[in-house]
Amino acid sequence: xxxxxxxxxxxxxxxxxxxxxxxxxxxxxxxxxxxxxxxxxxxxxxxxxxxxxxxxxxxxxxxxxxxxxxxxxxxxxxxxxxxxxxxxxxxxxxxxxxxxxxxxxxxxxxxxxx
Amino acid sequence: xxxxxxxxxxxxxxxxxxxxxxxxxxxxxxxxxxxxxxxxxxxxxxxxxxxxxxxxxxxxxxxxxxxxxxxxxxxxxxxxxxxxxxxxxxxxxxxxxxxxxxxxxxxxxxxxxxxxx
Numbered sequence: 001x002x003x004x005x006x007x008x009x010x011x012x013x014x015x016x017x018x019x020x021x022x023x024x025x026x027x028x029x030x031x032x033x034x035x036x037x038x039x040x041x042x043x044x045x046x047x048x049x050x051x052x053x054x055x056x057x058x059x060x061x062x063x064x065x066x067x068x069x070x071x072x073x074x075x076x077x078x079x080x081x082x083x084x085x086x087x088x089x090x091x092x093x094x095x096x097x098x099x100x101x102x103x104x105x106x107x108x109x110x111x112x113x114x
Numbered sequence: 115x116x117x118x119x120x121x122x123x124x125x126x127x128x129x130x131x132x133x134x135x136x137x138x139x140x141x142x143x144x145x146x147x148x149x150x151x152x153x154x155x156x157x158x159x160x161x162x163x164x165x166x167x168x169x170x171x172x173x174x175x176x177x178x179x180x181x182x183x184x185x186x187x188x189x190x191x192x193x194x195x196x197x198x199x200x201x202x203x204x205x206x207x208x209x210x211x212x213x214x215x216x217x218x219x220x221x222x223x224x225x226x227x228x229x230x231x
Contacts, residue, residue: 051217100170102147103159
C-alpha cells in the first residue's frame with residue numbers, strides 16, 4: 001500500500017536553529033512526494049515537491065527537503081527557523097498514475113520559540 | 115488567480131439533516147478533489163474529478179455522501195442524514211494536469227467546518 005509516515009507528532013526548536021521534520025514513505029513505484037503547511041483554520045499550502053532529479057529540493061519560505069531513496073525518507077529542513085514557521089506540516093505521496101490523489105501523513109506540529 | 119473558494123466556511127446542523135458544500139476551483143484547473151480532515155489528523159481523500167467526470171471515490175465514503183461537478187467548474191459535496199461522526203473540516207483542492215502540467219501540486223481552499231449536533 002502507498003503511504004507516508006511522520007514519526008513525530010511535535011517538533012520544538014528555538015528561533016534561529018535549524019529544523020527538521022521527518023517523513024518516510026512506502027510506494028510500489030517511483031515516489032512523487034510533497035510537503036504542505038497548514039496554519040490554524042486554513043487550508044493547506046504547498047511548500048515543495050520531489051518528482052525526479054536532484055535529491056535536494058528547494059521550496060517556498062526557505063524550506064528544502066532531501067529525498068533519500070535508500071532510507072525511503074523525504075525530510076523537510078530549514079537552516080534557520082522563524083517563530084512564524086510554527087504550524088502543522090504534512091508530508092504526502094502521490095500513488096499510481098500521474099495526477100491522481102495525494103495521500104497525507106498524520107502531520108507534525110512545529111513549534112518555534114523565540 | 116483568486117485561489118480555491120469554499121462556501122460556507124462554517125456549518126452547524128442537527129443530526130439527520132442534509133448539508134451541501136460548494137467549491138469553486140482555480141478557473142483553469144481541470145482536476146478537483148475533496149478531502150476530509152478531523153482534529154489532529156491529516157486530510158483523508160474522499161473523491162476527485164477530472165472536468166465533470168468523477169474518476170475515483172474512496173471506499174471509506176458512505177453512500178450518504180455524494181459529489182458532483184456538473185459543468186466541470188464548481189463542485190458540490192452533499193451529506194445526507196448527517197451523523198455526529200461527520201463533524202470535520204471538508205477541504206476542496208484543485209490542480210491542472212495535462213501535457214504542459216504534469217504532477218502539479220494541489221491548491222487547497224480554506225475548508226468548510228461542519229459541526230453536527
